[in-house]
Amino acid sequence: MKLKLMLAAATIVGFATSAGAQTVGDWVLGDYKGAGYWFPGVVEKVGNGTVTIRYDDGERETVGLSAIRPYDWMIGTRVQCNFKGQGNWYPGKITSLSGEKLGIAYDDGDKETTKTGRCRSN
Incomplete structure (x- = not known):
């Protein structure tokens, strides 16, 4: 037993x-x-x-x-985001987060504040 x-x-x-x-x-x-x-x-x-x-x-x-x-995203997490909602996914790192808002520094040097709904991870 x-x-x-x-x-x-x-x-x-x-x-x-x-x-x-x-x-x-x-x-x-x-x-x-x-x-x-x-x-x-x-x-x-x-x-x-x-x-x-x-x-x-x-x-x-x-x-x-x-x-x-x-859900384990944090500052420094590598993600891919749909840059400015244009439909293409670009790799980068999360630089800031607040709820569903993310700051992203893309690998090509661009930066953006976006929403979690436009991002994904591997």
Whole structure:
């Protein structure tokens, strides 16, 4: 019986930490449409091994727990952003952040203040 309880506890801990967030309202990064890029969003619903995310750009998606991870962007994090909303993604670093506002220093020397909904990470 003790072994069964230990295995059950290990399974629960592994499940709870695999995505890093299991609560409605948590800010997470989701692998939108399985493309391999992590986009920020907020958990809207949790259930049956899935999470529904409302991404910061307004899109919604229900994904498995392996397709989310904790929101971990901070100053110095490498990201790609849609420069001035023109549709092209450019690499850079976060230089400031305040909620959904990010300061970005692009690798080509340009700088911009943008929103998280226009950025992604690998």
